[in-house]
Amino acid sequence: MKAFSALVAREVRLAWTGGGLWLPIVFYLAVATLFPFITGPDKALLARTGGGILWIAALLATLLPIERLILPDRQSGVLDQLALRGWSDELVATAKIAGQIIAFAVPLLLATVVGSALIGLPEAQLGILLLGLALALPALSGLSVMIAALTAGLSGASALGGLLLVPLTIPLLIFGAGTLAEDPRNAMQLLAATSLAITALSPFAAGAALRAGRI
């Protein structure tokens, strides 16, 4: 357990020293800043569509750290060293996902408060949006580690990562957008269920990809 938390702490440190913290956040807030320029200062329109835009921005921000999640550790031999110490690939993937949740998901939630102010979301919607994103972000973290493991070392990994992520996040996006409707309860439950399933499966998919990538 101590070793596991050391690995999670390493993930967080690598993310925060390697641009993994501010890059997705700046991207996320840039989308929130740019969106009103497109729609114009129409308060009703912004309130209706702004939540959805932040959802899409969060999904796309998930893609940004993918290249540094697995590949550097594979190249530097860190993954080999963990494997030879008896770590299962699934456990390594779980540590990486936990690290992503701390290093990426939590700051993104904080940035959502700023982003929703930039767009001018009604306060009632901010609570729903935060809750929905908080439910979905573990799944997004899991997907980013899984896709990073699948595409590590391939040429054009980031473009391929985008292609892989988009279809996999469709359920999250549909239910996430559903929570912004009149009655968010059903959509919120479905979002929680989908997110739980994706979060629970992603360490196994990522672990299998790590194992297959070991040469």
Place this chain on the structure above:
Amino acid sequence: MASRQASSPSLSAENIAVIRGNRLVLRGLTVAARPGDIIWIRGANGCGKSTLLRLVAGLLSATSGILKAEGRIALADESLALDANLPLEQALQFWADMDGASAAQRSAALTDMDLQDLAHIPVRFLSTGQRKRASIARVLASKADIWLLDEPYNGLDTTSCARLDQAIIAHAASRGIVLVAAHQPPSINVAHSLVLGNQGVAA
């Protein structure tokens, strides 16, 4: 995760064959090591020395044959596995923590490889030879029973080679097992040498 602790380490491989990428890299390989053995694995480039070490480390699985390794294993190959932005000392401490080794053991490993003056230098600034010594220091600090060293003498100057020899001899004296893959002959007495011929046949 660092819980595999054997009373005395041992290593045995029987009739191992490995196929990688449709190519037979090793075949008919048999090797046995007892506590205190230093085994020199030699052979031309591409004869399967690194494959053998990765196999023993459990990073590859044999296509056929039986491999048994008792005891904790440490591997130093061409990948350094130290975080480039961290000072050397902290980067080594990460693995020392993973292995349950103390800060004193980590410092001793740094001193053994004459790296104590570089302890606060970020790993990315180290030279080739210094990086090699750092990866050996990682093995030294790991408290492992079985050392797998892949070309450990590459890039080392004469003094550092002597330090490495001393470390290997000391490890063998404390009933550890050392497998050294090198194309040059080591300057120390080895228990036996394992020659890998063409296609990994143990000659």
